[in-house]
Amino acid sequence: MANCGNFLEYAGSRCGLDVGYGKMFVLYAEKVSKSAADLTAEAINAEKKAKTVIGIIRGWHTIVGAPVAEINVERTGTAEMKLIRSEIAADTLTFENSNAKNKIFNDLVKAGSLNCILIDDQGNCFGDYSQTSGEISSMLVNFSGKTTSSFQKDNVTEKTVAVTARYLVKDVNVVEAGTETELIVSKTLLIGQLSSITTLTSSAAVFVMKINDNEIGAIYGEAIATGELTVTGAAITSTAASYVPSTGLLTVTLAGTFDPGLQPLNVSLSGDAFYMKETTIRLGE
Numbered sequence: 001m002a003n004c005g006n007f008l009e010y011a012g013s014r015c016g017l018d019v020g021y022g023k024m025f026v027l028y029a030e031k032v033s034k035s036a037a038d039l040t041a042e043a044i045n046a047e048k049k050a051k052t053v054i055g056i057i058r059g060w061h062t063i064v065g066a067p068v069a070e071i072n073v074e075r076t077g078t079a080e081m082k083l084i085r086s087e088i089a090a091d092t093l094t095f096e097n098s099n100a101k102n103k104i105f106n107d108l109v110k111a112g113s114l115n116c117i118l119i120d121d122q123g124n125c126f127g128d129y130s131q132t133s134g135e136i137s138s139m140l141v142n143f144s145g146k147t148t149s150s151f152q153k154d155n156v157t158e159k160t161v162a163v164t165a166r167y168l169v170k171d172v173n174v175v176e177a178g179t180e181t182e183l184i185v186s187k188t189l190l191i192g193q194l195s196s197i198t199t200l201t202s203s204a205a206v207f208v209m210k211i212n213d214n215e216i217g218a219i220y221g222e223a224i225a226t227g228e229l230t231v232t233g234a235a236i237t238s239t240a241a242s243y244v245p246s247t248g249l250l251t252v253t254l255a256g257t258f259d260p261g262l263q264p265l266n267v268s269l270s271g272d273a274f275y276m277k278e279t280t281i282r283l284g285e
Contacts, residue, residue, distance in 0.1 A: 001198040003126065004157075004282060005021075006065030006066070006089035006090060006091060007065075007090075007091055007118070007126075007165075007167050007172075008020075008021075008022055008090040008118075008126075009089075009128050010089050010121065011172045011174060012138055013174065013213070014171065015170075015172065015174045017124065017174055017176075019120050019122070019124060019126075019174075020120035020122040020124065020263060021063070021120060021121045022060075022063045022091070022093075022120055022121075023058060023119050023120050023121045023181050024058040024118070024119045024181045025056070025057040025058070025116045025117070025118055025119075025141070025165070025185070026044060026053055026055075026056060026077060026114065026116065026117045026118075026119065027053065027054050027055035027057065027114050027116055028053060028054065028114075028116070028117070028138050029051065029052055029053075029054050029115075030113040030115060031115050031138055031139065032052075032138050033130040033132055033135045033137045034116065034117065034125070034127070034134070034137075034138075034175065035132075035134055035135045035175065036125075036134070036176065036177040036178075037177075038111060039117070039119075039125045039175060040177065040178075040179060040180075041179060041180045041181070041182075041183035041184045041215065042183075042196040043197055044179070044184050045183075045184060045185055046184065047272060048187070049202065049272075054058065055104075056172045056184060056186055057090070057093075057104075057108075058181065059096075060093040060094055060095050060098065061094060061095065062093070063091050063092070063093050063094075063219040064091065064092055065089070065090070065091060065092075066091055066092040066164050066166075068172070069276065073163050078274050080175040082269040085144075086218055089167050090165065090166040090167065091164070091165050091167075092162050092163070092164045092165075092189065093162065093163055093164075093165060094160050094161070094162045095160065095161050095162070095163075096159065096160060096161075097159055097160055097161045098137075098161075099214060099259070101161055102161060103189070103214070104189075105143070105161060106162045107271060108110075108143040108163065109143050109144055109145060109163070111143070112142060112143075113140040113141065113142045113143075113168060114140070114141055114143070115138035115139070115140060116138055116140075116141040117136065117139070118139075118141060119177075119179050119181055121127060121181070122178075122245045123177055123178040123179040123180065123181070124174050124175070124179075125174065125175045125176075125177050125178050125179060126139075126172060126173070126174050127139045127169075127172070127173060127175075128169045128170065128171065128172065128173065128174075129171050129173045130173070134175070135175065136173045136174065136175050138168070138170040139167060139168065139172075140167075141165050141166065141167055141168065141257040142165070142166040143163055143164070143165055143166075143169060144163070144164050144166065145163070145164070157246075159230070164189075170205060175260075176225050177277055179183070185272060185273060187271075187272075187274055187275045188213055188214075188220070188273060188274040188275075188277070189213075189214040189274075189275065189277075190211050190212065190213060190214065190220055190274050191211070191212045191214045191276065192209045192210070192212075192250070192267060192269070192276050192279050193209060193210045193212075194207060194208075194209055194281045195207075195208040195209055195210045195249060196208045197283055198251075198282070199202065200258065200260055200263075200283050200284065201258065202257065202258055202259075202260060203255065203257065203258070204253075204254065204255055204256075204258070205213050205234075205249065205252075205253075205254045205256075205258050205263070205265075205283055206252065206253045206254070207249065207251075207252055207283065208249050208251050209249070209250045209267070209280070210248055210249060210250075210251075211224070211243070211248050211249075211269075212248065213248050213274070215261075219245070219247065220245065220247025220248060220274065221230065221245045221246075222242040222245060222273065222274070223243060223245065223252060224241060224243035224269065224271065225241065225243075226239065226240050226241040228241075228269055228270055228274075229241045229250075229252065229267070229268075230267070230269075230270070231252065231254060231264045231265055231266070231267050232265070232281070233263075233264050233265040233266045233280075234256055234258055234259075234265060235256045235257040236253075236254050236255070237255050237256045238254070238255040238256070239252070239253070239254055240252070240253040240254075248261060252267070258282075259283075260284065262282045262283070262284045263282065263283040263284060264280055264281075264282050265280070265281055265282075265283065266278050266279070266280050267279050267280075267281060
């Protein structure tokens with residue numbers, strides 16, 4: 001139990017369960033109640049596609065109980081202070097450092113408190129009490145820098161990055177769902193940059209974007225289909241995409257009504273294995 005962290009130790013004592021190692025956080029868009037059937041890998045993957053599940057956090061190499069002396073938590077980058085009354089435990093999670101993880105954790109810290117369910121390596125799912133028997137509710141977890149008000153200064157070494165999870169629950173409950181966390185798909189964050197504009201008329205536009213895998217800082221080496229591309233910002237009647245993994249170049253062909261000047265378009269990608277946040281480009285630049 002030495003590496004389980006304060007939360008799982010507390011959960012084990014409250015639920016009378018021999019819990020495993022902390023494995024995964026599932027982040028939800030809003031407060032939810034879940035039964036064992038809702039917490040299978042298949043069910044969680046389906047909710048990711050439906051965007052009810054807004055994120056997955058996993059892959060830490062240590063999770064240890066974090067001493068929390070203060071009852072006020074400062075949201076990083078602001079002067080806002082939040083009084084924590086129902087906090088029962090906190091864990092510091094340490095990861096191998098990367099650009100993608102730094103970006104993800106900075107977003108988590110800025111978001112403050114999020115609805116989460118924690119899954120251990122035995123498939124047990126931990127959350128707050130639900131009013132329905134056989135279910136758990138998501139618990140609010142506040143993500144913050146480990147020791148300072150500047151998240152980047154909380155790195156243990158240059159090769160690691162850490163974030164502290166403070167569990168804001170009045171009590172804790174468990175559903176023994178047997179969740180197979182290895183089958184839950186993690187999406188790769190892609191970064192797209194406008195490379196060139198090959199066609200721009202009042203009725204057609206063709207442009208090329210360079211697509212990079214943000215985790216490794218290299219071109220994305222898998223397929224991207226037309227159905228995984230969304231383009232908005234103009235009167236578009238048809239969209240086609242052609243991606244060449246060996247070059248990382250995504251060619252987008254649009255038909256519709258376009259301004260031959262600085263036409264703003266919002267481009268995003270969402271597939272089973274990847275996503276790209278909405279990126280604004282201007283045709284004509």
